[in-house]
Amino acid sequence: MVSFKKEQFKTILLVFLILMSMMLAHQLWMDVPLWRFLSSKPSGNMELGKKEGIVNISDAMSPQSITVNFGGGLHTVLYADAYGLWEKVLQILQEKNATEIDIQEVDALKWKEAQNVKSIEMKFACRMPIEILSKGIQGAFKDKIAFADSILLLLIENNPVYMADSQEEKYYRLASSKGIQDELIEKVNQIESKEYTHYYPIEDIYGVSNYRLMPVEWTESLPEIKTVPEMDAADDLGIKSFAGTFFGENFDFVRKIRETTGSVIYTYGYGKKSLKINSLGVAEYIEEIDPQKTAASVGVWEAFQIAFQFVQEHGGWTYSDGNSIKPFIKNIVPVEREKRKGYRFIFGYRFNDVPVYHPPQIAGEALEVEVIGSQVNYYKRFLKEKASEAVYEYERELEYDDGLEMMVVTDIINKNFDVIEKDYLRNQGQNIKEMDEEKIRDEILESMDSIGLGYYDQSAEKIEVLGPVWILKVGNITYYFDVYDGSIVSRFEN
Amino acid sequence: MRKRILTGILILAIFTASTGLVFADDSSSPADGADYAINVLASKGAIEIISPKGNIIVQDSVLISVKVLNNASVILTIYKEPGTKPIFGPQKIEPENNLNFYTKHLKGLTPGDYKMRFDIQNKEPVIKRFTVKDKEAEIRQSLKQIPKMNILGNLFKQLSQ
Numbered sequence: 285m286v287s288f289k290k291e292q293f294k295t296i297l298l299v300f301l302i303l304m305s306m307m308l309a310h311q312l313w314m315d316v317p318l319w320r321f322l323s324s325k326p327s328g329n330m331e332l333g334k335k336e337g338i339v340n341i342s343d344a345m346s347p348q349s350i351t352v353n354f355g356g357g358l359h360t361v362l363y364a365d366a367y368g369l370w371e372k373v374l375q376i377l378q379e380k381n382a383t384e385i386d387i388q389e390v391d392a393l394k395w396k397e398a399q400n401v402k403s404i405e406m407k408f409a410c411r412m413p414i415e416i417l418s419k420g421i422q423g424a425f426k427d428k429i430a431f432a433d434s435i436l437l438l439l440i441e442n443n444p445v446y447m448a449d450s451q452e453e454k455y456y457r458l459a460s461s462k463g464i465q466d467e468l469i470e471k472v473n474q475i476e477s478k479e480y481t482h483y484y485p486i487e488d489i490y491g492v493s494n495y496r497l498m499p500v501e502w503t504e505s506l507p508e509i510k511t512v513p514e515m516d517a518a519d520d521l522g523i524k525s526f527a528g529t530f531f532g533e534n535f536d537f538v539r540k541i542r543e544t545t546g547s548v549i550y551t552y553g554y555g556k557k558s559l560k561i562n563s564l565g566v567a568e569y570i571e572e573i574d575p576q577k578t579a580a581s582v583g584v585w586e587a588f589q590i591a592f593q594f595v596q597e598h599g600g601w602t603y604s605d606g607n608s609i610k611p612f613i614k615n616i617v618p619v620e621r622e623k624r625k626g627y628r629f630i631f632g633y634r635f636n637d638v639p640v641y642h643p644p645q646i647a648g649e650a651l652e653v654e655v656i657g658s659q660v661n662y663y664k665r666f667l668k669e670k671a672s673e674a675v676y677e678y679e680r681e682l683e684y685d686d687g688l689e690m691m692v693v694t695d696i697i698n699k700n701f702d703v704i705e706k707d708y709l710r711n712q713g714q715n716i717k718e719m720d721e722e723k724i725r726d727e728i729l730e731s732m733d734s735i736g737l738g739y740y741d742q743s744a745e746k747i748e749v750l751g752p753v754w755i756l757k758v759g760n761i762t763y764y765f766d767v768y769d770g771s772i773v774s775r776f777e778n
Numbered sequence: 779m780r781k782r783i784l785t786g787i788l789i790l791a792i793f794t795a796s797t798g799l800v801f802a803d804d805s806s807s808p809a810d811g812a813d814y815a816i817n818v819l820a821s822k823g824a825i826e827i828i829s830p831k832g833n834i835i836v837q838d839s840v841l842i843s844v845k846v847l848n849n850a851s852v853i854l855t856i857y858k859e860p861g862t863k864p865i866f867g868p869q870k871i872e873p874e875n876n877l878n879f880y881t882k883h884l885k886g887l888t889p890g891d892y893k894m895r896f897d898i899q900n901k902e903p904v905i906k907r908f909t910v911k912d913k914e915a916e917i918r919q920s921l922k923q924i925p926k927m928n929i930l931g932n933l934f935k936q937l938s939q
């Protein structure tokens with residue numbers, strides 16, 4: 285009898301431990317615990333800010349685009365993850381723990397061959413540190429792979445994973461004995477069964493050595509969006525609520541200055557902490573480096589968590605209507621301030637499921653968070669929101685019979701190739717000018733990076749309008765083309 | 779003891795039995811040295827067909843990409859054979875600027891034989907043929923061609939030898 289009760293107790297204890305493990309694992313990965321980030325924890329009676337929407341930390345590190353390779357030379361590109369593919373890929377990466385992975389460095393040809401198999405490719409806007417991509421990475425894995433800007437998951441037996449660090453031209457194959465994710469295959473089949481935009485390698489379009497993808501059609505339309513800045517320096521109540529999240533119970537001791545330009549500045553403790561919101565709606569928060577908080581450096585993953593939580597508590601990851609801004613990480617830059625090391629995280633956001641770009645002369649990046657040690661010493665926020673009136677259709681007269689139709693990308697490149705060629709020749713110098721004209725054209729086509737879709741902030745030309753653009757990088761110049769008439773909206777030399 | 783021997787033989791037979799291998803059929807890319815179904819009738823220097831590369835298409839769409847050379851005047855017409863009524867064109871190919879490429883993505887193709895005809899001013903026309911095959915049917919056909927495993931048959935054969 286005694287031994288039966290003992291066994292019963294052991295069973296109950298075991299079940300309890302399993303449930304606790306599941307809860308804690310969920311808490312750690314899918315939801316960042318608030319108590320960990322005391323330095324940025326809001327205190328007192330201040331509100332958290334006008335938005336409290338929930339965006340998971342895994343969303344903030346999502347890829348900028350997802351390429352779905354159906355096999356047999358068929359591809360499409362998604363600019364937002366409407367099918368939850370990123371979450372599934374993360375789960376697979378989590379399951380492949382370091383002890384079971386066989387890592388091999390492979391050449392670019394193997395990477396290219398893998399892209400022709402049924403697979404999903406996650407493309408990031410920057411080189412992602414491996415610690416952020418998979419929290420379970422330890423030891424040997426981390427020693428072999430430091431950064432990745434693409435993850436390719438093959439939908440075949442054992443789901444081999446390929447990672448690429450394009451900047452260093454390094455490619456890796458990770459194989460383990462874990463099984464296939466049926467749900468992932470089902471999602472890809474679902475995408476394939478619907479009408480999707482066909483992308484082809486540039487080599488199949490122009491006959492040059494360039495395997496990057498380009499759409500040969502476009503089946504949807506993107507309207508221009510009338511917007512307002514999220515922050516309005518003239519809205520005293522709104523900006524006071526936002527400012528309150530930074531100064532907490534010390535708000536009574538905060539000094540407010542309104543400049544003649546329309547900017548508003550809040551300062552505390554002779555510049556120890558300051559928040560400025562300018563007339564365009566760009567908010568910048570600067571905090572003096574605290575020796576105690578920055579004494580110990582933290583790893584990139586811990587710094588990322590701090591940055592994520594900081595944004596969560598100061599403005600949030602949603603628009604005022606509660607919808608997610610659909611963030612993605614644009615860049616991670618190691619920094620050093622007063623001999624203390626840290627990271628600057630730059631995030632992008634999306635509108636109608638495509639990335640938004642702000643011109644550098646207006647505001648540049650949308651969200652920037654600098655973390656030194658465990659302290660956030662710099663935070664920049666500049667988002668656009670949809671204006672209250674309904675989205676209006678673009679009414680320009682076009683030469684196309686059907687009216688509002690997005691131009692095919694190849695037609696846009698044809699239309700602007702003279703400008704692209706002139707820019708390329710100017711940057712390449714005298715040597716290339718002596719080359720055969722056809723070889724010059726081939727070289728330009730070979731240097732084209734994948735074309736992407738986005739919204740461009742046209743506030744400099746039109747008041748508060750986001751216009752849909754195709755973005756193409758050729759050499760060190762990035763072009764933004766109007767999707768409807770193919771004109772160059774902007775171009776920047778990197 | 780006998781059971782162990784039989785089990786061991788069975789395992790050995792499984793490893794040594796003939797197996798079938800399946801390769802994905804990427805018919806949109808030609809194999810090395812494949813013959814293109816291009817009927818070039820003395821029209822060199824006018825066009826260069828970039829896509830389709832091969833002559834078998836295992837999908838319901840095809841990318842047509844053509845480079846026009848020497849400012850040639852070209853008209854493209856596509857037929858589904860044996861018909862004489864065009865399913866596309868005649869379309870005059872007029873590339874802008876000096877990039878000289880023409881691109882067209884044809885969708886909704888049904889299985890069968892197709893003919894692309896490029897009529898070139900003052901030159902012989904260029905003909906390229908390709909065949910569209912049903913993807914699912916091709917996969918089923920490939921699977922049928924895999925030799926079936928006959929483990930027991932092979933085992934008895936080996937035991938009797």
